[in-house]
Amino acid sequence: MVFMKEKATSFDIAHLAGVSQSTVSRALNNSPLVNQETRDRVQRIAKELNYKVDKNASNLRKQKSSTIALLLFEDPTSDDSMINPFFLAMLGSITRACAQANYDLLVSFQNLEDDWHAEYEDSNKADGIILLGYGDYTDYQTKVAQLESQGTHFVRWGAPDEAHPGVSIGCDNYQGGQSITSHLIGLGKTSFAFIGDNGDHAPEFKARFNGYYETLRSHGFAESCVQRNAISTEDAGSEAVKSLLQSGELPQAIVCASDLIAMGVLRALRQANVNVPYDVAVVGYDNIAVSAYTTPSLTTVQQNTKLAGELLVNTLLKAINNEDVQDYLMPADVIVRQSCGSE
Amino acid sequence: MVFMKEKATSFDIAHLAGVSQSTVSRALNNSPLVNQETRDRVQRIAKELNYKVDKNASNLRKQKSSTIALLLFEDPTSDDSMINPFFLAMLGSITRACAQANYDLLVSFQNLEDDWHAEYEDSNKADGIILLGYGDYTDYQTKVAQLESQGTHFVRWGAPDEAHPGVSIGCDNYQGGQSITSHLIGLGKTSFAFIGDNGDHAPEFKARFNGYYETLRSHGFAESCVQRNAISTEDAGSEAVKSLLQSGELPQAIVCASDLIAMGVLRALRQANVNVPYDVAVVGYDNIAVSAYTTPSLTTVQQNTKLAGELLVNTLLKAINNEDVQDYLMPADVIVRQSCGSE
DNA sequence: TAAAGTTAACAAATCGTTATATTCTGCTCA
DNA sequence: TGAGCAGAATATAACGATTTGTTAACTTTA
Numbered sequence: 001m002v003f004m005k006e007k008a009t010s011f012d013i014a015h016l017a018g019v020s021q022s023t024v025s026r027a028l029n030n031s032p033l034v035n036q037e038t039r040d041r042v043q044r045i046a047k048e049l050n051y052k053v054d055k056n057a058s059n060l061r062k063q064k065s066s067t068i069a070l071l072l073f074e075d076p077t078s079d080d081s082m083i084n085p086f087f088l089a090m091l092g093s094i095t096r097a098c099a100q101a102n103y104d105l106l107v108s109f110q111n112l113e114d115d116w117h118a119e120y121e122d123s124n125k126a127d128g129i130i131l132l133g134y135g136d137y138t139d140y141q142t143k144v145a146q147l148e149s150q151g152t153h154f155v156r157w158g159a160p161d162e163a164h165p166g167v168s169i170g171c172d173n174y175q176g177g178q179s180i181t182s183h184l185i186g187l188g189k190t191s192f193a194f195i196g197d198n199g200d201h202a203p204e205f206k207a208r209f210n211g212y213y214e215t216l217r218s219h220g221f222a223e224s225c226v227q228r229n230a231i232s233t234e235d236a237g238s239e240a241v242k243s244l245l246q247s248g249e250l251p252q253a254i255v256c257a258s259d260l261i262a263m264g265v266l267r268a269l270r271q272a273n274v275n276v277p278y279d280v281a282v283v284g285y286d287n288i289a290v291s292a293y294t295t296p297s298l299t300t301v302q303q304n305t306k307l308a309g310e311l312l313v314n315t316l317l318k319a320i321n322n323e324d325v326q327d328y329l330m331p332a333d334v335i336v337r338q339s340c341g342s343e
Numbered sequence: 344m345v346f347m348k349e350k351a352t353s354f355d356i357a358h359l360a361g362v363s364q365s366t367v368s369r370a371l372n373n374s375p376l377v378n379q380e381t382r383d384r385v386q387r388i389a390k391e392l393n394y395k396v397d398k399n400a401s402n403l404r405k406q407k408s409s410t411i412a413l414l415l416f417e418d419p420t421s422d423d424s425m426i427n428p429f430f431l432a433m434l435g436s437i438t439r440a441c442a443q444a445n446y447d448l449l450v451s452f453q454n455l456e457d458d459w460h461a462e463y464e465d466s467n468k469a470d471g472i473i474l475l476g477y478g479d480y481t482d483y484q485t486k487v488a489q490l491e492s493q494g495t496h497f498v499r500w501g502a503p504d505e506a507h508p509g510v511s512i513g514c515d516n517y518q519g520g521q522s523i524t525s526h527l528i529g530l531g532k533t534s535f536a537f538i539g540d541n542g543d544h545a546p547e548f549k550a551r552f553n554g555y556y557e558t559l560r561s562h563g564f565a566e567s568c569v570q571r572n573a574i575s576t577e578d579a580g581s582e583a584v585k586s587l588l589q590s591g592e593l594p595q596a597i598v599c600a601s602d603l604i605a606m607g608v609l610r611a612l613r614q615a616n617v618n619v620p621y622d623v624a625v626v627g628y629d630n631i632a633v634s635a636y637t638t639p640s641l642t643t644v645q646q647n648t649k650l651a652g653e654l655l656v657n658t659l660l661k662a663i664n665n666e667d668v669q670d671y672l673m674p675a676d677v678i679v680r681q682s683c684g685s686e
Numbered sequence: 687t688a689a690a691g692t693t694a695a696c697a698a699a700t701c702g703t704t705a706t707a708t709t710c711t712g713c714t715c716a
Numbered sequence: 717t718g719a720g721c722a723g724a725a726t727a728t729a730a731c732g733a734t735t736t737g738t739t740a741a742c743t744t745t746a
Contacts, residue, residue, distance in 0.1 A: 007465065009702060020726045025704060035724065052465040056408065057702035060399040060731050067449075072438075085632060088431045095415075095450055104468065106410075107438055107450045122350065122395040124732095125447065150393075263636055270638075289428060293606055295613075295638035352732060363696045368734060378694065400732035403701050467702095 008049040016049075017042050028053065059124065067104040068316060069126035070094055073133025073140070074109060085288045086303070087132055090157070093309025094130065100310075101317060103127075121152045128153035128316045155316040157308070159203055160327040167325045169311045171303040173204050176332030177211020180283050180301050181255060183334050185219050187342060189253040189281060192216060192223055195240045195265060196257020197231055205232070205257045208285060212255050232257065237264025245272055250280055253340075259284035259291045262298055266339070277341030287335050296338035304330055351392040359392075360385050371396065402467065410447040411659060412469035413437055414459055416476025416483070428631045429646070430475055433500070436652025437473065443653075444660060446470075459486070464495045471496035471659045498659040500651070502546055503670035510668045512654045514646040516547050519675030520554020523626050523644050524598060526677050528562050530685060532596040532624060535559060535566055538583045538608060539600020540574055548575070548600045551628060555598050575600065580607025588615055593623055596683075602627035602634045605641055609682070620684030630678050639681035647673055 010028075014021040019038060026034045027042035034042075045051075059065045072087060091107065098105040106126055120126045131144070131154060141163060147154050148165040159170045184192070194212055197205040216223060237256060241264070244250060256262035262284030269276055276282050276296055284291055287302035311328055319325045336342050353371075357364040362381060369377045370385035377385075388394075402408045415430060434450065441448040449469055453459045463469045474487070474497060484506060490497050491508040502513045527535070537555055540548040559566060580599060584607070587593060599605035605627030612619055619625050619639055627634055630645035654671055662668045679685050 011702085021702090022704080022727075023725055025702095026725090029704085033724075038724085050465065052462065054403070054702050055466045055468045056399045056403040057731090058704075060397070060403055060733085061702080061704045063731070065399065085428075085431075088428075088435065091434070091450075092431065095452055099451055105450050107434075107448050108442055109438055119395065122393065123398045125398045290633045290636045293633045293637055354732085362694095364732090365697080365734080366695055368732095369695090372734085376694070381694085397732050400701090401734075403703085404732080404734045406701070 008051045009054070010051075013042060013045050013049065013051060016045050063124070065104075065124055065127050066102065067106055067126045068098055068128055068130060068313065069106040069108070069120040070130045070132060071108060071110045071120075073111075073131070085290075086286055086305070089305040090132060090309060093306045094132075094312060095309075096306075097310045097313035101313060103313070103317070122150075128155070128320045130154070130312050130316060131156045133157070153316065153319045155312050155319065155325075157312065159207060160329070161203060167315060167319065167327055169308060169315055169328050170330070171308070171332050172329040173207035173332065174211040175329075176285065176301040176303075177208040177213075177255075178215045179211075179332060179334050180285070180299075181212045181215040183299075183336070184253045184255070184281060184283065184340060185215070185221070187281070187340060189251075190221065191251040192221065192253050192255060193244065193251045194223065194255045194257070195237060196261055208257055232260055234260050234264035234267070237261035238268040239264075241265050241268035241272075245274075250274070253281040253283070256282065256284045259286040259288045259298060259300055262300070262339075263290065263294065266294055266296075266298070277339055281340045283340050291335075292337065294339075299337045299340035299342070300335050302333045302335050304333065351394045352397070353394075356385060356388050356392065356394060359388050406467070408447075408467055408470050409445065410449055410469045411441055411471055411473060411656065412449040412451070412463040413473045413475060414451060414453045414463075416453055416474070428633075429629055429648070432648040433475060433652060436649045437475075437655060438652075439649075440653045440656035444656060446656070446660070465493075471498070471663045473497070473655050473659060474499045476500070496659065496662045498655050498662065498668075500655065502550060503672070504546060510658060510662065510670055512651060512658060512671050513673070514651065514675050515672040516550035516675065517554040518672075519628065519644040519646075520551040520556075520598075521558045522554075522675060522677050523628070523642075524555045524558040526642075526679070527596045527598070527624060527626065527683060528558070528564070530624070530683060532594075533564065534594040535564065535596050535598060536587065536594045537566065537598045537600070538580060539604055551600055575603055577603050577607035577610070580604035581611040582607075584608050584611035584615075588617075593617070596624040596626070599625065599627045602629040602631045602641060602643055605643070605682075606633065606637065609637055609639075609641070620682055624683045626683050634678075635680070637682075642680045642683035642685070643678050645676045645678050647676065 010024045011021050014024045017024065017038070019027075019042065023034055023038065024042050024046075027039045028046060030039070055065075070091065072091070074087075095105055106120070120129055129147070129152060144154075144156065145165050154166055156164060156166050156168045157170060158164065158168050159173065160168050181192070192212075194209055196209065213223070237260070240261075241254075245268075254265055256265055262282055265282055266276060269280065269282070274280060282298070284298045284300040287300045291298035291300050307330055311330070315325050315328070353367045354364050357367045360367065360381070362370075362385065366377055366381065367385050367389075370382040371389060373382070398408075413434065415434070438448055449463070451459075463472055472490070472495060487497075487499065488508050497509055499507060499509050499511045500513060501507065501511050502516065503511050524535075535555075537552055539552065556566070580603070583604075584597075588611075597608060599608055605625055608625055609619060612623065612625070617623060625641070627641045627643040630643045634641040634643050650673055654673070658668050658671070
C-alpha cells in the first residue's frame with residue numbers, strides 16, 4: 001500500500017498497469033472493449049490506490065451530473081426553528097429514493113423571489129429539479145412557467161392544475177376529505193363543521209373541503225356550522241372553536257383542514273371542558289408526528305411520504321431520460337385514533 | 344433577446360462582447376484586471392443570454408467544489424417513515440447555514456458498513472464532510488479515524504472524545520443534566536428518579552445522567568429509585584414507570600434521558616391515574632416538536648439546532664481553509680412547561 | 687524623445703475525465 | 717503471400733471554465 005500525498009488520477013493507474021489512460025477509463029467503466037484480464041488488473045490497482053473518479057471531470061465530459069436538486073419553498077412567515085414537519089418527512093424519503101437510484105441530492109431552501117429558476121440545471125449542477133412547497137403565489141407560477149419554457153427537467157409536488165405547468169405528483173386531497181368524512185358518517189355522526197381555509201391560500205385545502213362537502217351532500221347531510229376563516233395555525237383553530245362555542249351550535253363532528261388546526265381545536269375544547277371524543281369528534285389532516293401524542297390522540301389523514309418521495313424521484317428520472325411522464329395522484333389514508341371516538 | 348437552443352458558453356459571450364474568452368471569465372469574476380466598462384458590458388450580455396457558469400468546468404479547474412456533504416447515520420433499527428426529528432431539525436439549520444456561506448449541500452443517508460469514508464472528498468464532489476448521527480459503533484470509529492488519516496476535512500456532531508478523532512461540535516449534555524435537575528431542586532422536589540440509558544449505547548446519555556447525578560449529590564440528595572435499563576423509546580419509558588409503580592416507590596420528580604422516553608412515562612402515569620405535575624413532576628430532554636403538545640406539555644432541555652448548524656458549517660469551512668479549528672460544546676437550555684409544575 | 691512603468695487584453699496550458707478515430711497485432715482465407 | 721478482418725489498445729480531441737505568461741497600447745518620467 002503506497003502512501004500518496006497527491007490524489008491518484010487515471011494516469012497514475014495507467015502507468016502502474018502498463019496501459020494507456022483511455023484503457024483505464026474503459027476498464028473502470030466495465031467496457032467490453034477491453035479484455036477481461038487487463039480489466040481486472042486495472043480495477044485491482046485502482047482499488048489499491050483508493051482511486052475515485054473525479055466527479056467534476058467526469059460530469060463535465062459526460063454533460064450529466066447524476067445529481068438532483070431539491071428546492072424547498074417555505075412559508076415565508078415561518079421562522080428558522082420551525083420547519084414544516086411534513087416537508088421534512090418528504091425530504092427524508094426523497095433522500096432515500098435518490099440514493100436508491102444512485103443519484104446525489106442537492107438540497108436548498110429558496111425564497112420565492114430569488115432566481116432559482118435558472119440556477120441549477122443551467123449550471124450543470126443538477127440534471128433535474130424537484131420543487132417542494134406550497135405553490136400559491138403568482139410569482140412562483142411565472143417562474144415555473146419559465147422552467148418549462150427553458151426545457152428544464154422538473155417535477156412539482158402538488159395537485160395537477162392547469163395554472164401550474166409541468167408534471168406534478170401529489171396526494172388526492174379531495175379523496176382524503178371524502179374518506180375522513182365517510183368515516184365520521186359511518187360512526188353515526190349527523191352534524192358537522194369544517195374548520196380551515198376555504199382554499200384562497202392553497203389549492204390543497206380547497207380540495208379537502210370539497211371532498212368533505214360533497215360527501216356530506218351525497219349522504220343527505222348539510223353542514224351545520226361553517227367556520228371558514230382559519231389559516232393553518234394552531235391559534236386559528238383555537239379561535240374558530242371559541243366562536244363556535246359562543247354561537248352555541250356545537251356539531252357532533254369537527255373536520256379540520258390540517259393537524260395544526262386540530263391541535264388548536266383540541267386545546268380550546270379542553271379549556272371549555274368539552275370532552276373529545278364523547279361530546280364532539282375531532283379529526284385532522286396530515287398525520288404529523290405530533291398527532292399520535294395529543295390527548296386524545298388525533299384521527300387524521302395520512303399522505304404517504306415514502307411513496308411520494310419515490311414517485312417524485314422516479315418521475316423526474318424518467319423526464320431526464322426524455323421518457324413520457326404523467327401526473328400522479330396518490331391515495332390518502334385515514335389513520336384512526338382516539339379523537340373520532342371509533343370504539 | 345436571442346433564443347438559443349444550445350446552452351451559452353463563455354465563448355459565446357466573448358464573441359458577442361468582442362473580447363477574448365479569458366476576459367469574459369475575469370469580468371464575470373469581478374477581477375480588477377479588466378476595466379470597469381468592459382466588465383459591465385460582459386456582465387450585461389451574460390445576463391441577457393441567461394448565462395450561468397458551468398459548475399463542473401469551474402470546479403474541475405479550481406479543484407474546489409463549494410459543496411459540503413452531509414452524511415446522516417441513522418439508527419439502523421428505525422424504519423423509513425420515522426426519522427429522528429432532532430436530526431431533521433439539524434438538517435434544516437445546516438441547509439440554511441450552507442446557503443448563507445454560498446455553499447451547496449449534498450445530503451445522503453449512509454449505512455455504517457458502506458465505505459462512505461472515501462466517497463466524497465476523494466471524488467471532489469465535496470470540499471468537506473459533516474457527520475451527523477449517533478456514533479456509538481466501533482465500525483464508525485475506525486472509519487472516522489481513516490478520514491482523519493486521509494486528510495479529509497470533516498466535522499462531527501457529538502461530544503469531544505478521545506476515542507473519536509477529528510473536530511466535534513456538540514451540546515453540553517452534562518450541563519443540560521445539571522440544569523434540569525437544578526430546576527427541579529429549585530421547585531422544592533426532594534426525591535428523584537432517572538429513566539433512561541446508562542450510557543452503554545450512546546455517550547450523550549451518559550453525560551446527561553452524570554450531570555443529573557452530580558447535581559443531586561452536590562445538593563445532598565441521593566437517587567431514591569433507579570431505573571436504568573430503558574433505551575430511548577416511548578415503550579421503554581412506559582415499562583420503566585410500570586415497574587416503578589409496582590415497587591411502590593414513586594419519587595417527586597422523574598428525569599428522563601429523552602423526550603421520547605418522557606412521552607412513554609406520561610402515558611403510563613396517565614393510565615395509572617397519577618397526576619402530572621401534582622403527584623409527580625416529569626421532565627424530558629431534546630425539545631422535539633411533540634413535547635409542546637403533550638398533556639401536560641413537557642418541560643425539557645433544548646439543544647440549539649440553529650446555532651449547531653451554523654457552528655458545524657462554519658467550523659468545517661475553517662477546516663477547509665486550513666485554519667485552526669476547535670471542538671465546541673454548546674450550552675443546553677431548560678424549556679419550562681407544565682409537566683414540572685413550575686407555577 | 688527614449689526608457690520605464692502601468693494597464694488591458696489575449697493566447698495557450700491546464701484540470702481529469704470520456705468518446706471518437708486510429709493504429710497495431712495477429713489471424714484467416716483466397 | 718497479401719488482402720481482409722477482427723480484437724485490443726492507443727492517441728487525440730473534446731467538455732468549459734480558470735490561470736499563467738506574454739504582448740500591445742498607453743502614461744509617465746528622465
